[in-house]
Amino acid sequence: MAETQLQKLTIVGCGPGSPDYLTEAGRRAIDSATVLVGSPHLLDTYAAPTQEQIPAGSDIDSVLESIALHREHDKIAILVSGDPGLCSLAGPVLRRFGKDVCEALPGISSVQLAFARLGLDWIDVRIVSAHKEIPDLTPEDLKTSGSIAILAGHRHSQHWIADLANALGNKRILVVCENLSLQGERIRRVSVAEFQQIDLSTRTIVLLLKAGVLQ
Ligand SMILES: C[S@@+](CC[C@H](N)C(=O)[O-])C[C@H]1O[C@@H](n2cnc3c(N)ncnc32)[C@H](O)[C@@H]1O
Known part of the structure:
Protein backbone atom coordinates (compact mmCIF):
# COMPACT_ATOMS: atom_id res chain seq x y z
CA MET A 1 0.00 0.00 0.00
CA ALA A 2 1.36 3.43 -0.86
CA GLU A 3 2.39 5.65 2.05
CA THR A 4 -0.29 8.24 1.24
CA GLN A 5 -3.10 5.68 1.63
CA LEU A 6 -2.15 4.79 5.19
CA GLN A 7 -4.16 6.32 8.02
CA LYS A 8 -2.62 9.17 9.91
CA LEU A 9 -1.02 8.44 13.26
CA THR A 10 -2.76 10.54 15.87
CA ILE A 11 -0.70 11.63 18.86
CA VAL A 12 -3.07 12.51 21.67
CA GLY A 13 -1.98 14.81 24.49
CA CYS A 14 -3.98 13.31 27.38
CA GLY A 15 -3.31 15.99 29.98
CA PRO A 16 -1.80 15.49 33.42
CA GLY A 17 -3.60 12.25 34.20
CA SER A 18 -7.25 12.67 35.13
CA PRO A 19 -9.72 12.10 32.27
CA ASP A 20 -11.32 15.40 33.35
CA TYR A 21 -8.45 17.11 31.57
CA LEU A 22 -8.66 15.24 28.26
CA THR A 23 -9.95 17.41 25.40
CA GLU A 24 -13.00 16.40 23.35
CA ALA A 25 -10.78 16.09 20.28
CA GLY A 26 -8.49 13.73 22.19
CA ARG A 27 -11.45 11.69 23.42
CA ARG A 28 -12.79 11.28 19.85
CA ALA A 29 -9.37 10.23 18.54
CA ILE A 30 -9.03 7.63 21.29
CA ASP A 31 -12.55 6.28 20.80
CA SER A 32 -12.14 5.89 17.03
CA ALA A 33 -8.77 4.12 17.20
CA THR A 34 -8.40 0.37 16.85
CA VAL A 35 -4.96 0.35 18.46
CA LEU A 36 -3.78 2.44 21.41
CA VAL A 37 -0.13 3.02 22.24
CA GLY A 38 0.88 4.49 25.60
CA SER A 39 2.08 4.05 29.14
CA PRO A 40 0.36 1.36 31.24
CA HIS A 41 -1.36 4.15 33.22
CA LEU A 42 -2.83 5.77 30.10
CA LEU A 43 -3.84 2.41 28.61
CA ASP A 44 -5.55 1.43 31.87
CA THR A 45 -7.39 4.75 31.90
CA TYR A 46 -8.55 4.87 28.29
CA ALA A 47 -8.43 1.52 26.49
CA ALA A 48 -11.74 -0.19 25.70
CA PRO A 49 -11.84 -4.01 25.65
CA THR A 50 -12.05 -4.02 21.85
CA GLN A 51 -8.93 -1.95 21.36
CA GLU A 52 -5.53 -3.54 20.94
CA GLN A 53 -2.93 -2.12 23.31
CA ILE A 54 0.76 -1.49 22.73
CA PRO A 55 2.43 -0.59 26.04
CA ALA A 56 5.12 2.04 25.66
CA GLY A 57 8.04 1.51 28.00
CA SER A 58 11.66 2.50 27.88
CA ASP A 59 12.39 0.52 24.68
CA ILE A 60 11.25 3.21 22.26
CA ASP A 61 12.62 1.41 19.18
CA SER A 62 10.42 -1.62 19.76
CA VAL A 63 7.36 0.63 20.26
CA LEU A 64 8.11 2.35 16.95
CA GLU A 65 8.48 -1.07 15.29
CA SER A 66 5.08 -2.17 16.64
CA ILE A 67 3.48 1.03 15.35
CA ALA A 68 5.05 0.44 11.93
CA LEU A 69 3.69 -3.13 11.86
CA HIS A 70 0.13 -2.01 12.68
CA ARG A 71 0.02 1.01 10.41
CA GLU A 72 -1.29 -0.73 7.33
CA HIS A 73 -4.42 -2.18 8.91
CA ASP A 74 -5.14 -0.13 12.00
CA LYS A 75 -6.15 3.30 13.12
CA ILE A 76 -3.58 4.12 15.76
CA ALA A 77 -3.78 6.64 18.59
CA ILE A 78 -0.55 7.28 20.47
CA LEU A 79 -1.34 8.49 23.97
CA VAL A 80 1.12 10.78 25.73
CA SER A 81 0.79 12.50 29.08
CA GLY A 82 0.35 16.26 29.18
CA ASP A 83 1.07 17.95 25.88
CA PRO A 84 2.84 16.14 23.01
CA GLY A 85 5.26 19.05 22.60
CA LEU A 86 6.88 18.60 25.98
CA CYS A 87 9.24 15.62 26.38
CA SER A 88 6.96 12.94 25.01
CA LEU A 89 6.91 9.96 22.65
CA ALA A 90 5.72 12.43 19.99
CA GLY A 91 9.33 13.35 19.20
CA PRO A 92 10.53 9.83 18.26
CA VAL A 93 7.23 9.11 16.44
CA LEU A 94 7.47 12.28 14.35
CA ARG A 95 11.12 11.63 13.53
CA ARG A 96 10.45 8.03 12.50
CA PHE A 97 7.22 8.47 10.50
CA GLY A 98 7.39 12.12 9.41
CA LYS A 99 5.21 15.14 10.07
CA ASP A 100 3.00 14.51 7.04
CA VAL A 101 1.61 11.26 8.41
CA CYS A 102 1.22 12.37 12.03
CA GLU A 103 -1.36 14.58 13.63
CA ALA A 104 -0.65 15.89 17.14
CA LEU A 105 -3.57 16.89 19.32
CA PRO A 106 -2.52 19.29 22.09
CA GLY A 107 -3.13 18.43 25.71
CA ILE A 108 -2.96 20.27 29.01
CA SER A 109 0.60 20.06 30.26
CA SER A 110 1.40 19.26 33.87
C1 LIG B 1 7.78 12.31 29.95
S1 LIG B 1 7.48 13.83 30.79
C2 LIG B 1 5.95 14.25 30.07
C3 LIG B 1 5.54 15.71 30.22
C4 LIG B 1 4.17 15.95 29.60
N1 LIG B 1 4.27 15.86 28.14
C5 LIG B 1 3.53 17.27 29.99
O1 LIG B 1 3.26 18.12 29.12
O2 LIG B 1 3.23 17.43 31.17
C6 LIG B 1 7.04 13.21 32.37
C7 LIG B 1 7.15 14.28 33.44
O3 LIG B 1 5.98 15.10 33.40
C8 LIG B 1 5.65 15.51 34.71
N2 LIG B 1 4.28 15.07 35.00
C9 LIG B 1 3.49 14.31 34.22
N3 LIG B 1 2.28 14.14 34.78
C10 LIG B 1 2.30 14.81 35.96
C11 LIG B 1 1.35 15.02 37.01
N4 LIG B 1 0.11 14.51 36.95
N5 LIG B 1 1.72 15.76 38.08
C12 LIG B 1 2.97 16.31 38.16
N6 LIG B 1 3.91 16.14 37.19
C13 LIG B 1 3.58 15.41 36.11
C14 LIG B 1 6.68 14.91 35.65
O4 LIG B 1 7.71 15.87 35.83
C15 LIG B 1 7.19 13.73 34.84
O5 LIG B 1 8.52 13.37 35.22
Whole structure:
Protein backbone atom coordinates (compact mmCIF):
# COMPACT_ATOMS: atom_id res chain seq x y z
CA MET A 1 0.00 0.00 0.00
CA ALA A 2 1.36 3.43 -0.86
CA GLU A 3 2.39 5.65 2.05
CA THR A 4 -0.29 8.24 1.24
CA GLN A 5 -3.10 5.68 1.63
CA LEU A 6 -2.15 4.79 5.19
CA GLN A 7 -4.16 6.32 8.02
CA LYS A 8 -2.62 9.17 9.91
CA LEU A 9 -1.02 8.44 13.26
CA THR A 10 -2.76 10.54 15.87
CA ILE A 11 -0.70 11.63 18.86
CA VAL A 12 -3.07 12.51 21.67
CA GLY A 13 -1.98 14.81 24.49
CA CYS A 14 -3.98 13.31 27.38
CA GLY A 15 -3.31 15.99 29.98
CA PRO A 16 -1.80 15.49 33.42
CA GLY A 17 -3.60 12.25 34.20
CA SER A 18 -7.25 12.67 35.13
CA PRO A 19 -9.72 12.10 32.27
CA ASP A 20 -11.32 15.40 33.35
CA TYR A 21 -8.45 17.11 31.57
CA LEU A 22 -8.66 15.24 28.26
CA THR A 23 -9.95 17.41 25.40
CA GLU A 24 -13.00 16.40 23.35
CA ALA A 25 -10.78 16.09 20.28
CA GLY A 26 -8.49 13.73 22.19
CA ARG A 27 -11.45 11.69 23.42
CA ARG A 28 -12.79 11.28 19.85
CA ALA A 29 -9.37 10.23 18.54
CA ILE A 30 -9.03 7.63 21.29
CA ASP A 31 -12.55 6.28 20.80
CA SER A 32 -12.14 5.89 17.03
CA ALA A 33 -8.77 4.12 17.20
CA THR A 34 -8.40 0.37 16.85
CA VAL A 35 -4.96 0.35 18.46
CA LEU A 36 -3.78 2.44 21.41
CA VAL A 37 -0.13 3.02 22.24
CA GLY A 38 0.88 4.49 25.60
CA SER A 39 2.08 4.05 29.14
CA PRO A 40 0.36 1.36 31.24
CA HIS A 41 -1.36 4.15 33.22
CA LEU A 42 -2.83 5.77 30.10
CA LEU A 43 -3.84 2.41 28.61
CA ASP A 44 -5.55 1.43 31.87
CA THR A 45 -7.39 4.75 31.90
CA TYR A 46 -8.55 4.87 28.29
CA ALA A 47 -8.43 1.52 26.49
CA ALA A 48 -11.74 -0.19 25.70
CA PRO A 49 -11.84 -4.01 25.65
CA THR A 50 -12.05 -4.02 21.85
CA GLN A 51 -8.93 -1.95 21.36
CA GLU A 52 -5.53 -3.54 20.94
CA GLN A 53 -2.93 -2.12 23.31
CA ILE A 54 0.76 -1.49 22.73
CA PRO A 55 2.43 -0.59 26.04
CA ALA A 56 5.12 2.04 25.66
CA GLY A 57 8.04 1.51 28.00
CA SER A 58 11.66 2.50 27.88
CA ASP A 59 12.39 0.52 24.68
CA ILE A 60 11.25 3.21 22.26
CA ASP A 61 12.62 1.41 19.18
CA SER A 62 10.42 -1.62 19.76
CA VAL A 63 7.36 0.63 20.26
CA LEU A 64 8.11 2.35 16.95
CA GLU A 65 8.48 -1.07 15.29
CA SER A 66 5.08 -2.17 16.64
CA ILE A 67 3.48 1.03 15.35
CA ALA A 68 5.05 0.44 11.93
CA LEU A 69 3.69 -3.13 11.86
CA HIS A 70 0.13 -2.01 12.68
CA ARG A 71 0.02 1.01 10.41
CA GLU A 72 -1.29 -0.73 7.33
CA HIS A 73 -4.42 -2.18 8.91
CA ASP A 74 -5.14 -0.13 12.00
CA LYS A 75 -6.15 3.30 13.12
CA ILE A 76 -3.58 4.12 15.76
CA ALA A 77 -3.78 6.64 18.59
CA ILE A 78 -0.55 7.28 20.47
CA LEU A 79 -1.34 8.49 23.97
CA VAL A 80 1.12 10.78 25.73
CA SER A 81 0.79 12.50 29.08
CA GLY A 82 0.35 16.26 29.18
CA ASP A 83 1.07 17.95 25.88
CA PRO A 84 2.84 16.14 23.01
CA GLY A 85 5.26 19.05 22.60
CA LEU A 86 6.88 18.60 25.98
CA CYS A 87 9.24 15.62 26.38
CA SER A 88 6.96 12.94 25.01
CA LEU A 89 6.91 9.96 22.65
CA ALA A 90 5.72 12.43 19.99
CA GLY A 91 9.33 13.35 19.20
CA PRO A 92 10.53 9.83 18.26
CA VAL A 93 7.23 9.11 16.44
CA LEU A 94 7.47 12.28 14.35
CA ARG A 95 11.12 11.63 13.53
CA ARG A 96 10.45 8.03 12.50
CA PHE A 97 7.22 8.47 10.50
CA GLY A 98 7.39 12.12 9.41
CA LYS A 99 5.21 15.14 10.07
CA ASP A 100 3.00 14.51 7.04
CA VAL A 101 1.61 11.26 8.41
CA CYS A 102 1.22 12.37 12.03
CA GLU A 103 -1.36 14.58 13.63
CA ALA A 104 -0.65 15.89 17.14
CA LEU A 105 -3.57 16.89 19.32
CA PRO A 106 -2.52 19.29 22.09
CA GLY A 107 -3.13 18.43 25.71
CA ILE A 108 -2.96 20.27 29.01
CA SER A 109 0.60 20.06 30.26
CA SER A 110 1.40 19.26 33.87
CA VAL A 111 3.35 22.55 33.85
CA GLN A 112 0.22 24.46 32.83
CA LEU A 113 -1.81 22.82 35.56
CA ALA A 114 0.85 23.58 38.20
CA PHE A 115 0.69 27.29 37.38
CA ALA A 116 -3.11 27.24 37.17
CA ARG A 117 -3.34 25.65 40.63
CA LEU A 118 -1.19 28.45 42.04
CA GLY A 119 -3.13 31.14 40.16
CA LEU A 120 0.02 32.35 38.40
CA ASP A 121 0.73 33.22 34.81
CA TRP A 122 3.62 31.45 33.13
CA ILE A 123 4.62 33.82 30.38
CA ASP A 124 8.25 34.02 31.49
CA VAL A 125 8.71 30.43 32.61
CA ARG A 126 11.79 28.45 31.71
CA ILE A 127 10.90 24.75 31.43
CA VAL A 128 13.68 22.29 32.21
CA SER A 129 13.49 18.53 31.78
CA ALA A 130 15.14 16.50 34.53
CA HIS A 131 12.81 13.52 34.49
CA LYS A 132 15.24 11.18 32.74
CA GLU A 133 18.64 12.80 32.80
CA ILE A 134 20.30 15.55 34.75
CA PRO A 135 20.15 18.66 32.56
CA ASP A 136 23.35 20.02 31.13
CA LEU A 137 22.71 23.42 32.71
CA THR A 138 24.47 25.37 35.44
CA PRO A 139 22.95 27.82 37.93
CA GLU A 140 24.70 30.51 35.89
CA ASP A 141 22.63 29.48 32.83
CA LEU A 142 19.39 29.84 34.80
CA LYS A 143 19.99 32.73 37.16
CA THR A 144 18.46 35.34 34.83
CA SER A 145 15.45 33.15 33.98
CA GLY A 146 12.01 34.02 35.22
CA SER A 147 10.31 31.28 37.16
CA ILE A 148 11.69 27.81 36.43
CA ALA A 149 9.52 24.69 36.04
CA ILE A 150 11.43 21.42 36.31
CA LEU A 151 10.01 18.10 35.13
CA ALA A 152 11.26 16.01 38.01
CA GLY A 153 10.35 12.85 39.85
CA HIS A 154 13.57 10.90 40.00
CA ARG A 155 16.01 10.69 42.86
CA HIS A 156 19.06 11.67 40.81
CA SER A 157 17.43 14.91 39.64
CA GLN A 158 16.36 15.76 43.19
CA HIS A 159 19.99 16.35 44.21
CA TRP A 160 20.55 18.50 41.14
CA ILE A 161 17.45 20.57 41.89
CA ALA A 162 18.49 21.05 45.53
CA ASP A 163 21.96 22.23 44.45
CA LEU A 164 20.37 24.56 41.89
CA ALA A 165 17.97 26.02 44.46
CA ASN A 166 20.83 26.57 46.90
CA ALA A 167 22.95 28.24 44.22
CA LEU A 168 20.11 30.56 43.15
CA GLY A 169 19.64 31.56 46.77
CA ASN A 170 16.75 33.06 48.64
CA LYS A 171 15.43 34.96 45.64
CA ARG A 172 13.59 31.75 44.68
CA ILE A 173 10.63 29.94 46.24
CA LEU A 174 10.61 26.17 45.92
CA VAL A 175 7.18 24.61 45.27
CA VAL A 176 6.70 20.86 44.79
CA CYS A 177 3.66 19.83 42.73
CA GLU A 178 2.97 16.08 42.81
CA ASN A 179 0.35 13.92 41.09
CA LEU A 180 -1.49 16.86 39.59
CA SER A 181 -5.15 16.09 38.79
CA LEU A 182 -4.71 12.59 40.25
CA GLN A 183 -5.42 10.96 43.57
CA GLY A 184 -2.71 12.11 45.95
CA GLU A 185 -2.30 15.52 44.35
CA ARG A 186 -0.16 17.59 46.66
CA ILE A 187 1.30 21.07 46.25
CA ARG A 188 3.63 22.40 48.93
CA ARG A 189 6.08 25.20 49.44
CA VAL A 190 9.22 23.86 51.09
CA SER A 191 12.75 24.85 52.07
CA VAL A 192 15.66 23.22 50.26
CA ALA A 193 16.41 21.15 53.39
CA GLU A 194 12.82 19.89 53.49
CA PHE A 195 12.89 19.21 49.76
CA GLN A 196 15.88 16.91 50.14
CA GLN A 197 13.93 14.74 52.58
CA ILE A 198 10.89 14.26 50.33
CA ASP A 199 10.31 10.93 48.64
CA LEU A 200 9.13 12.50 45.40
CA SER A 201 6.34 11.02 43.33
CA THR A 202 7.47 10.02 39.85
CA ARG A 203 4.90 12.61 38.71
CA THR A 204 6.38 15.81 40.06
CA ILE A 205 6.86 19.33 38.80
CA VAL A 206 9.26 21.41 40.88
CA LEU A 207 8.86 25.15 40.57
CA LEU A 208 11.56 27.65 41.42
CA LEU A 209 9.47 30.78 41.48
CA LYS A 210 10.79 34.30 41.58
CA ALA A 211 10.42 35.74 45.06
CA GLY A 212 7.31 37.89 45.30
CA VAL A 213 5.12 36.12 42.77
CA LEU A 214 3.09 34.31 45.44
CA GLN A 215 2.07 37.51 47.23
C1 LIG B 1 7.78 12.31 29.95
S1 LIG B 1 7.48 13.83 30.79
C2 LIG B 1 5.95 14.25 30.07
C3 LIG B 1 5.54 15.71 30.22
C4 LIG B 1 4.17 15.95 29.60
N1 LIG B 1 4.27 15.86 28.14
C5 LIG B 1 3.53 17.27 29.99
O1 LIG B 1 3.26 18.12 29.12
O2 LIG B 1 3.23 17.43 31.17
C6 LIG B 1 7.04 13.21 32.37
C7 LIG B 1 7.15 14.28 33.44
O3 LIG B 1 5.98 15.10 33.40
C8 LIG B 1 5.65 15.51 34.71
N2 LIG B 1 4.28 15.07 35.00
C9 LIG B 1 3.49 14.31 34.22
N3 LIG B 1 2.28 14.14 34.78
C10 LIG B 1 2.30 14.81 35.96
C11 LIG B 1 1.35 15.02 37.01
N4 LIG B 1 0.11 14.51 36.95
N5 LIG B 1 1.72 15.76 38.08
C12 LIG B 1 2.97 16.31 38.16
N6 LIG B 1 3.91 16.14 37.19
C13 LIG B 1 3.58 15.41 36.11
C14 LIG B 1 6.68 14.91 35.65
O4 LIG B 1 7.71 15.87 35.83
C15 LIG B 1 7.19 13.73 34.84
O5 LIG B 1 8.52 13.37 35.22
